[in-house]
Structures are given as structure tokens and as C-alpha cells.
Amino acid sequence: MASATNVPPELSHSQPREPESLRVSTLAMRREPFWRSPVLWFRSLTIERRILAGFGLVFVGILIISAVSYRNTSLVVANSKLDTRSHELVRLLANIDVTLDEAENNHRRYLITGELLYLEAYQHVVEQKPKFLQYLDNLTEGSPEQQQRIDLLEQLIDRQLAAEAGAIDQLASHGFQAVKKMALEGAAKQELRDIHRLIAEMETSEQQALQRRVLESASTTTGTIILLGIGALLQLVLLAAVYYLIRHDITERRRVAAELQRRGELLEAANKELESFSYSVSHDLRAPLRHIDGYASLLRKAVTDSLNEKAARYLQTISDSAKQMGQLIDDLLVFSRMGRQEMLQTTVNLDQLVKTVLYDLRLDLQGREISWTIDQLPEVPGDPAMLRQVFMNLIANAVKFTSTRPIAKIEIGIGQRLPREIVLFVRDNGVGFDMQYAGKLFGVFQRLHRADEFEGTGIGLANVRRIVHRHGGRTWAEGEPDKGATFYVALPTRRPRT
Amino acid sequence: MTAIKPILLAEDNPRDAELAMAAMEEQQIADKVVLCHDGAEVLDYLYCRGEFTSRLKGNPAVVFLDLKMPKVNGLEVLRVIKSDATLRPIPVVMLTSSREERDLSESYSLGANAYVVKPVEFHQFVSAVKELGMFWGVINEPPPERSGSGH
Numbered sequence: 001m002a003s004a005t006n007v008p009p010e011l012s013h014s015q016p017r018e019p020e021s022l023r024v025s026t027l028a029m030r031r032e033p034f035w036r037s038p039v040l041w042f043r044s045l046t047i048e049r050r051i052l053a054g055f056g057l058v059f060v061g062i063l064i065i066s067a068v069s070y071r072n073t074s075l076v077v078a079n080s081k082l083d084t085r086s087h088e089l090v091r092l093l094a095n096i097d098v099t100l101d102e103a104e105n106n107h108r109r110y111l112i113t114g115e116l117l118y119l120e121a122y123q124h125v126v127e128q129k130p131k132f133l134q135y136l137d138n139l140t141e142g143s144p145e146q147q148q149r150i151d152l153l154e155q156l157i158d159r160q161l162a163a164e165a166g167a168i169d170q171l172a173s174h175g176f177q178a179v180k181k182m183a184l185e186g187a188a189k190q191e192l193r194d195i196h197r198l199i200a201e202m203e204t205s206e207q208q209a210l211q212r213r214v215l216e217s218a219s220t221t222t223g224t225i226i227l228l229g230i231g232a233l234l235q236l237v238l239l240a241a242v243y244y245l246i247r248h249d250i251t252e253r254r255r256v257a258a259e260l261q262r263r264g265e266l267l268e269a270a271n272k273e274l275e276s277f278s279y280s281v282s283h284d285l286r287a288p289l290r291h292i293d294g295y296a297s298l299l300r301k302a303v304t305d306s307l308n309e310k311a312a313r314y315l316q317t318i319s320d321s322a323k324q325m326g327q328l329i330d331d332l333l334v335f336s337r338m339g340r341q342e343m344l345q346t347t348v349n350l351d352q353l354v355k356t357v358l359y360d361l362r363l364d365l366q367g368r369e370i371s372w373t374i375d376q377l378p379e380v381p382g383d384p385a386m387l388r389q390v391f392m393n394l395i396a397n398a399v400k401f402t403s404t405r406p407i408a409k410i411e412i413g414i415g416q417r418l419p420r421e422i423v424l425f426v427r428d429n430g431v432g433f434d435m436q437y438a439g440k441l442f443g444v445f446q447r448l449h450r451a452d453e454f455e456g457t458g459i460g461l462a463n464v465r466r467i468v469h470r471h472g473g474r475t476w477a478e479g480e481p482d483k484g485a486t487f488y489v490a491l492p493t494r495r496p497r498t
Numbered sequence: 499m500t501a502i503k504p505i506l507l508a509e510d511n512p513r514d515a516e517l518a519m520a521a522m523e524e525q526q527i528a529d530k531v532v533l534c535h536d537g538a539e540v541l542d543y544l545y546c547r548g549e550f551t552s553r554l555k556g557n558p559a560v561v562f563l564d565l566k567m568p569k570v571n572g573l574e575v576l577r578v579i580k581s582d583a584t585l586r587p588i589p590v591v592m593l594t595s596s597r598e599e600r601d602l603s604e605s606y607s608l609g610a611n612a613y614v615v616k617p618v619e620f621h622q623f624v625s626a627v628k629e630l631g632m633f634w635g636v637i638n639e640p641p642p643e644r645s646g647s648g649h
Contacts (some may be wrong), residue, residue, distance in 0.1 A: 283566055286513060286595040286618055294517040294620040319620070326618030333597070 051245065053233050058238045065231040072224040079213045086210045089139040089146075093199045093206075096132055099125060100160065107164050111171055111183035118182050122164055129157060156195045160188035271340055278336045285329050293322040324457075331459040334389075337442065337464050343383045345495060350377035351393075351425070353384065355413060357391050364399055368408065375413035378422060378435070381495045386467045393460035394426040394487050400454055401430035401485065409484075421473065421492050428483040433477075439476050464489070503559035505635045506543060508534045508575065509593075510567045517620070518562075521627035527635050532558065537570025541578060544585055557588045563610075565594040565601055573604060579595035580609035587641035589634055592629075 045053060046119075078114065103121040110118035133154055140146035167187035171179045179187075186192065296318045308314070354377060359366075380387070395412070402408030408429065416422035433441070433448050440446045442465040447458040465475045472492045479485035505527065509515040515533055522528040534540045540563070542548035546555065561579065563641065565572040579585045591612040592605045605613050614630060617623045 283595045286616070287514065289618050290595075290616060290620070291513040291517070292622060293618060294513070294520075294623060297620040297624075298520060300516075323619055330597075 010287045051217055051241075054241065055238070058234050058241075061234050062231055062238075065234070069224050069227050069231070070222045072227075075220055076217045079217045082213060083210060085139050085412075086206045087137070089206055090203055092132070092135060092139065093203055096136075097196065097199045099128075100157065100192065100195055104160070104164070104188055107167070108183050108186055111167055111179045111187070114171065114176070119168070123162075125157075126161060129161070146202060146205060149198060149427060153195065153198050153202075156191050156198060160191040160195065163188035163191060169243060251281075274336070275340065278333055281329065281333065286326060289322045289326050289329075294321050296322070328457050330461075331457045332444075335459050335463055337468065338386065338389070338463055338470075341386075343386065345381065346384060346451075347379050348382050348384045348387050349379050350387070353377075353388055354395070355392055357388060357395055360392065361399060364396065368399070368403070369406065370399070370402070370408040370410055373409070373411040373413070377412070377414070377424070378493075380422065380491045380493065382471050382491065383467075386470070390464050390467050390489060391426075393464050394489070397460060398426050398428035398430065398485075400456070401432075401449075402428050403429060405429060405455075415488060416490075418493075420494065421490050423488055423490045425486050425488045427484065427486040432481050432483045432485045434477040434481050435479060438477055438479070442475060449491070461487075502530045503530075503556070503640060505530050505631060505637075506532050506540065506558040506561045507532065508537065508540045508561065508563050508567060510535050510564060513618070514564075517623065518627050521624040521639075522631050524624065525628045525631050527631050530559075530635055531631075536568045537572065537575040540575050541570065544579065544588075553641070557585065557640075559640045560589045560591060560638070562591050562593045562630065565592060565596055573601075573608065576605065576608045576610060589640065591630060591634060593630070603635065 028324045042050060042053060099121070103125045106118040106121040111168060126457075133150065136150050136153075137147065140150060167179055167182045170182075176183075225446070296315050298317050300312070303311075391412075395410070398410045399408070402410065410429075411425075411427040413425055413427075415425045417423075431449070431454075434467050441448065442461045444462040446462070447456065447460040461475075468475045468489055468491065474490040475488065477485060477487045500545050505522075507515070507518060509518060515535075519528055519531065519533070522531050532543065534543060539548075540561065543550045543553070543574075543594060544557070546553055563572040564573055567575075572594070576590055576592070579590055586609070589611040590609070591614060592601075592610050593616060594601065595616050597615050602613055612630075614626060617626055
């Protein structure tokens with residue numbers, strides 16, 4: 001995100017000599033259409049975030065489409081249920097219409113003949129009315145307009161039945177003559193006409209609702225189909241994006257692998273070159289040194305009688321210098337070999353290792369009074385020969401730089417035990433060093449003491465650092481002039497990845 | 499018989515050769531030393547050809563071989579010697595400046611009998627050459643000559 005917020009200032013810095021254009025561009029920004037800002041935001045994201053944002057967008061799209069499609073489909077299903085109900089309602093209304101008509105007609109026949117059989121239809125309506133009305137009520141549920149009409153219909157039917165009941169009573173009390181007019185015209189002529197009109201109205205209304213729903217369903221279905229199409233498209237886009245990303249990733253991996261291999265080959269070539277270089281150094285540089293020392297010795301032998309003290313010292317210096325250079329070359333070769341030599345991966349018992357180092361140093365320890373303090377040392381993963389070199393150098397240094405002390409004190413111990421590494425140290429009470437030179441200690445050919453004080457080529461600690469680094473560890477030192485020095489080696493307790 | 503067998507020293511560097519000869523002189527075996535200046539000369543000597551056509555027949559008591567030599571290098575000479583049935587019994591001592599592990603292992607795998615790194619210090623060099631000359635040229639009993647190649 002940090003890079004994202006940095007982008008605009010960087011862009012503006014790229015044209016610092018044109019403040020005019022800057023102003024124009026900010027003005028233009030203000031007039032940007034609304035969709036520009038998300039696009040700019042998207043462009044400012046890192047590639048991972050862009051991918052994430054893209055996928056998120058597509059997912060949200062698919063989710064919305066699914067929800068809307070579900071809702072639409074539910075609507076269509078509900079509509080089709082309503083349609084069934086409407087058809088039933090229309091059928092029922094027609095049925096009621098016919099039944100009421102029949103009841104009225106038979107009622108007239110009864111008024112004329114007095115035959116009770118003709119009253120059956122009327123009786124039927126009286127009995128079935130609540131059932132019919134209940135059914136009607138159910139079928140028009142959710143449509144207040146139609147239910148109002150049903151209420152009205154109920155009243156009209158009640159009136160029709162009341163009129164017919166009145167006529168029956170009149171026939172019973174006053175005879176045929178009294179109901180003659182009613183028998184001709186019908187007792188509930190007006191009511192029935194109203195009922196017919198009302199039922200027709202209800203039918204029309206229901207047909208209209210039906211039509212409306214058909215239209216609605218049709219348009220909803222079309223919308224759903226379009227939405228589903230878009231959803232399918234989005235999913236295709238998603239799939240394509242995933243395919244592209246995977247392919248891109250694989251291509252990238254292949255490229256990186258090829259690049260790694262190329263570099264490995266280059267490195268190998270460079271290593272080979274270095275090897276042949278140090279081989280030449282080892283072979284060719286030694287020969288002239290041997291000659292210098294050899295001829296100096298031959299010369300000394302040839303002129304031994306006439307050689308004065310000064311001349312003898314000169315010859316000795318020539319020999320010594322040649323020897324010293326020979327030592328330097330040897331040390332440098334060891335240092336170079338330490339860098340490229342294959343590392344053994346085993347477990348090294350440091351306790352045992354320090355014991356062998358002390359045994360190897362026994363000649364240097366002769367005639368010295370040294371008080372040793374050696375902790376119980378652990379086992380660490382590493383190359384035994386290389387780690388031996390480390391402790392050889394550190395301990396030999398401690399012995400060397402305490403040579404001016406009447407009683408030397410050398411301590412080898414564990415400084416810190418961490419879960420992933422162990423810190424070991426070699427401490428002495430020798431001449432020490434000034435902490436301001438601590439950074440130079442581990443450099444190649446870096447020496448903090450004059451050659452006539454302490455001999456050495458200045459490669460030992462460089463070797464120590466190189467070996468410890470190859471083991472994945474660290475080295476550092478603390479010291480004080482004339483008080484002593486402590487050298488630390490932190491080694492990983494687990495095998496480093498190679 | 500042992501006394502008159504020569505010591506073959508292959509050394510291209512005249513100074514090294516002179517220093518080696520000085521050491522041999524101290525041991526009084528210098529007159530037994532035949533000096534060759536490159537690998538080709540060593541092979542000429544061994545096969546009695548070139549300037550050595552008319553030399554006394556017979557193998558030397560020992561061959562001191564430098565590794566780096568012009569024309570044919572030490573390892574190539576060694577390979578020729580150790581793959582020839584007649585020459586194979588000759589003791590071959592590599593005398594070189596190289597301490598490289600690669601040279602060491604290759605020399606021994608080709609059949610070198612010893613490998614000596616020339617010390618930089620003259621006294622050590624002298625004592626090394628003296629001891630080598632004494633051991634291989636005088637003390638060591640060389641293999642008997644095969645029939646047909648006797649002198």
C-alpha cells in the first residue's frame with residue numbers, strides 16, 4: 001500500500017519544471033467522470049491486490065446474480081400458483097352464477113306449481129352458501145378489491161334468498177294469486193341482475209390480473225435468463241483469469257529456474273577459474289621464494305669466512321622474508337580453500353575438538369603458565385576439520401597474546417544458549433585491543449599488533465569468520481587494551497539450509 | 499649393481515635443479531644424477547631415444563618428477579611409465595611445489611610411489627632432497643631388471 005500512496009507524488013515530480021501542466025492536470029482530475037476514481041485506485045494497487053480485487057468483484061457479481069435469479073424464479077413460481085387460483089376462481093364464479101340462476105328459475109316454477117321439488121335448488125343454495133363464500137374468500141386471499149366484491153356478492157345473495165323466502169311465505173299465506181306477478185318476473189329479478197353484473201366484473205378483474213401476471217412472469221423470466229447469461233460469462237472470465245494466472249505463474253517459474261541455472265553455471269565457471277588461479281599461485285609463487293632462500297643459503301656458505309655480522313644479518317633477513325612470504329601464500333591458499341571446499345555435514349563434539357586442539361598446541365604451551373577454564377561444550381552440526389580450524393585459531397591467538405603475562409588465564413565457554421543457536425567464547429587476559437578497531441579484526445591480513453610484537457600473517461581470524469559464516473553463524477569480539485579479549489562464535493544448533 | 503644405477507631428476511627450472519644438485523653434492527651422490535629439463539626428455543631417456551640413444555641400457559633407480567614441466571608434464575610422464583610393463587617397476591617420486599589435493603590424489607591413483615612437496619625453506623629443501631636421494635638412490639633396493647632389458 002505504501003507504494004500505492006507514493007505513486008501520485010512521483011508522477012508529479014517527474015515534471016518539476018512545468019508547474020503549469022501540474023495545475024492543469026489537477027483541474028482535469030477534478031472534472032474526471034465518477035468512474036475514473038475506482039479505475040485510478042485499481043491502477044495504484046500491486047499486482048496481487050489487483051488480482052484479489054478482480055476476483056472479489058467477480059465473486060460479488062456472481063453472488064448478486066444468483067440472489068436476483070433466485071428471487072425472480074420464486075416470483076414466477078408464485079405467479080403460476082396465483083394463476084391456478086385465478087382459473088379456479090373464474091370457474092367457481094361461473095358455477096355460482098349458474099347455481100343462483102337455477103335456484104331463481106326453479107323458485108319461479110314453484111311459485112306457479114306449488115311443487116315442493118322445485119325448491120330443492122333454492123334449499124341447496126341456502127345450505128351451500130357459507131361453503132361457497134368460504135371457498136371464494138380463500139381464492140381471493142391477498143386481493144382486497146376482490147374480497148370487497150365478495151362481501152357485496154354475499155349481501156346480494158342474501159337479498160336474493162330473502163326475496164325468494166318472502167315469496168315462499170306469501171304463497172303459503174295468500175295463495176297463487178298473490179305471487180302471480182313474482183312468478184312471472186322472478187322474485188329476485190333485480191338482485192340476480194346485480195349478481196350477474198358483479199360476477200362478470202369479478203371475472204374481468206381476475207382475467208386482467210391473470211394477464212398482468214403473465215406479462216410480469218414473462219419479463220422476469222427474460223431478465224433471469226439475461227442475468228444467468230451474465231453470470232455464466234463472469235464465471236468464464238473467472239476461469240480464464242485463473243487459467244491465465246496459473247500459466248503466467250508456471251512460465252515465470254520456468255524463467256526463474258532457467259535464470260538460476262544460468263547463474264549457477266556462471267558461478268561454477270568463475271569458481272573453476274579461481275581454482276586454477278590459486279593453483280598457479282600455489283605452484284608458481286613458491287618456486288622463486290625457494291630460490292631466494294636457497295641462493296641466500298648457498299651464498300652464506302660460499303662466503304662464510306669473509307662474512308661480517310652486518311652482512312650475515314642481511315642474508316638472514318632475505319631468508320626470513322622469503323619464509324614469511326611462503327607462510328603468507330600458504331595461509332592465503334588455506335583461506336581460499338575454506339571458501340570453496342565442500343562442507344561435511346556431521347555432528348561435531350566440541351569438547352573432543354578442543355582437547356585435540358590443545359594437544360596439537362602442546363609445543364606452543366611448553367614453558368608457559370596458563371590457567372585454563374573450559375566449560376562442558378556441546379555438540380553442534382558442522383564440518384569437523386573446519387570447526388577445528390576455528391578453535392585452533394582462537395585458542396592459538398589466546399595463547400599468543402597472553403605470552404607477556406606471568407600467568408595467562410584462558411577461558412573457553414558457553415556465552416548463551418538460544419533455541420536456534422549457541423554462543424561460544426574464548427576469553428583471555430592478554431594484551432587485548434581497542435574496541436574502535438574491532439571491525440578490522442576479522443579482515444584478511446588485518447593485524448592490530450606490530451610484527452615484532454606478535455608474529456602472524458593476519459589470516460587466522462579471517463578464516464574463523466569465513467568458516468563460521470559458511471556454517472550459518474556469526475562472529476564478534478570484545479576487548480580492552482592490556483586487559484584481555486573475548487572472541488564470540490555463534491553457531492546454529494540446527495543444520496543450515498544449503 | 500645398485501651403486502651404478504642412475505637417479506633421474508626431471509626439473510625444468512634451472513635454479514631448482516641447481517639447488518637440488520647442491521643438495522645431492524652434499525650427499526656425494528650428484529654424479530649419479532641424470533638431469534632432464536622436461537617430460538619429453540625423461541621419456542627419451544627411459545626409451546633410449548633422441549640424445550639418449552647410446553646410453554647404457556637399464557632403468558634408473560628412481561625418477562624424481564616435477565609436476566609442471568614444458569612439453570610433457572609430470573602427470574603425463576607418470577601415466578606413460580606406469581602403463582608400460584617394462585617401466586612400471588621404476589619407483590617414481592613426485593617432487594613438486596603443489597600441495598593441491600587434486601594433484602596428490604591424481605598422482606597416487608596413477609601409481610606414484612611417493613609425493614613430496616618442495617619446502618620453501620632451503621635447509622628443509624636440502625634435507626628433503628638429501629634424504630630422498632639417499633633413500634631411493636642408495637638404501638632402497640630397486641626391482642630386478644627383467645630379462646632382455648639387462649645391460
